[in-house]
Amino acid sequence: MTDDGKTPLDDDGLERFFDAARRDAPDPSDALMARVLADALAAQPPAAPRPLPRPGVWAPLRAALTQLRAALGGWPALGGLATAGLMGLAIGIAAPASMADLATALLGQGADTYLVDLMPELDFDIAMDLSEG
Amino acid sequence: MTMAFDALSDLADDVLLRRFALGDAAAARALTLRLTPRVHAHAMRLLGDRAEAEDVTQEALLRLWRIAPDWREGEAQVTTWLYRVTANLATDRLRKRCGVALDSVPEPEDDAQGPADRLQDKARAAALQRALSALPARQRQAVVLRHLEGLGNPEIAGIMEISAEAVESLIARGKRALTAALSGRRAELGYDDD
Numbered sequence: 001m002t003d004d005g006k007t008p009l010d011d012d013g014l015e016r017f018f019d020a021a022r023r024d025a026p027d028p029s030d031a032l033m034a035r036v037l038a039d040a041l042a043a044q045p046p047a048a049p050r051p052l053p054r055p056g057v058w059a060p061l062r063a064a065l066t067q068l069r070a071a072l073g074g075w076p077a078l079g080g081l082a083t084a085g086l087m088g089l090a091i092g093i094a095a096p097a098s099m100a101d102l103a104t105a106l107l108g109q110g111a112d113t114y115l116v117d118l119m120p121e122l123d124f125d126i127a128m129d130l131s132e133g
Numbered sequence: 134m135t136m137a138f139d140a141l142s143d144l145a146d147d148v149l150l151r152r153f154a155l156g157d158a159a160a161a162r163a164l165t166l167r168l169t170p171r172v173h174a175h176a177m178r179l180l181g182d183r184a185e186a187e188d189v190t191q192e193a194l195l196r197l198w199r200i201a202p203d204w205r206e207g208e209a210q211v212t213t214w215l216y217r218v219t220a221n222l223a224t225d226r227l228r229k230r231c232g233v234a235l236d237s238v239p240e241p242e243d244d245a246q247g248p249a250d251r252l253q254d255k256a257r258a259a260a261l262q263r264a265l266s267a268l269p270a271r272q273r274q275a276v277v278l279r280h281l282e283g284l285g286n287p288e289i290a291g292i293m294e295i296s297a298e299a300v301e302s303l304i305a306r307g308k309r310a311l312t313a314a315l316s317g318r319r320a321e322l323g324y325d326d327d
Contacts, residue, residue, distance in 0.1 A: 014312050018280045020257035021178075025281075028173040032187045036169050036194050040153070040161040043198035047156030 142167075146211035147204065154201040161198075168194060171212065171282075172219050178277045179223040181266040189222045209291075216282070216292045220274050227270055264314035272307035279304050 028036075072081065141149060141163040149167075152160035172193050176186035196218055197211070204211075265273050271293070278289045279300075290297045 014308060014315065015280075017257050017261040017311075017315060020254040021261045021281055022283075024251075024254045024258035025170075025174045026177040026183070026186070028169050028190065029187070032173065032190060033165065033169055035191055037162060037165045039191065039195045040165055040198050041158060043195065043201075044153060044158070044161055045156055045202060 147206045150197075150201050150204050150211060151206060153198070154204065164197075165194075168197075168211070168215060172215055175216060175219050175277065175282060176223055178262065178265065178281055179220060179270075179273060180226060181262050185223075185226050189219060189226065192222055193219045210288075213288060213292050216278065216284075217294075220292070224270055260315060260318050261311070264311050267314060268307050268310055272303050272310065275300055275303035276307040276311070 069075065141152075141159060144152075144163070146164070146167070149160045149164050153164060169190060173186060173190040176189040176193070177183065180186050180189065193215055197215060265277065268276070274293065275289060278284045278292060279286070284292075286297045286300045289300045293300065
């Protein structure tokens with residue numbers, strides 16, 4: 001007890017006031033919640049729409065490419081076509097020696113090729129001898 | 134207030150705010166449910182007046198909705214920003230009042246109905262609110278953030294834009310003043326019976 005008749009309050013005593021205030025936290029009214037939500041929805045930017053394709057100078061070209069793609073069988077067919085094209089280009093640039101080896105392997109080093117004229121009356125001769133180069 | 138189930142309750146505030154800025158109405162509802170009670174409680178403790186606290190709450194959150202499209206994730210916590218804005222708005226209100234009139238803070242309601250312990254909590258909370266309202270604004274803000282909102286000193290320092298040592302000093306002085314103000318009410322508020 002102090003001189004003025006008051007009971008001194010220690011930290012523990014003050015903490016009990018804080019405990020009581022935390023348990024008795026002021027709740028917002030329903031009206032306030034509704035106002036805040038209305039503000040939020042009013043201030044909210046509209047959801048971004050999906051962009052629509054815009055016609056322009058490239059539109060006819062795009063339409064033609066779309067038709068071509070459909071005629072060839074869609075993206076899988078175009079993918080196969082592109083792969084085959086690239087493979088052909090690569091073989092043509094990088095592997096002429098390999099291709100000669102492949103021809104030799106397939107036809108044989110010593111194999112001769114003979115001309116058989118099945119229709120001599122047409123007088124049309126083609127002769128090729130791989131063994132002579 | 135009854136609202137749809139908050140299915141976004143696991144998401145962080147800044148993630149919800151980004152969804153809000155993209156037009157997600159569910160994010161708007163989730164943020165309203167999550168943040169309004171905290172902002173309102175803080176404003177109420179700083180101002181001690183329900184009508185003013187509601188105005189400040191609405192204004193602080195309106196500023197959040199407007200800044201949402203420009204919010205940069207990871208730079209600041211949404212709650213830190215909100216506590217700061219709420220305190221600034223409350224300070225403006227207190228300046229206009231030219232000091233807190235203690236008579237405006239409600240006395241404990243002795244004749245209210247309800248369980249005895251809830252009544253006692255209400256009485257103690259009201260007594261604390263009156264004592265808080267008599268503190269200088271910065272001491273009140275620091276004490277409320279630390280002891281009622283439960284924040285750590287580094288976060289309080291960020292909100293108040295001062296050093297952690299200055300926060301500690303404000304809290305110590307505020308608690309000394311509260312202790313002095315509330316000592317005379319210990320017996321009146323039933324602490325001798327605890």
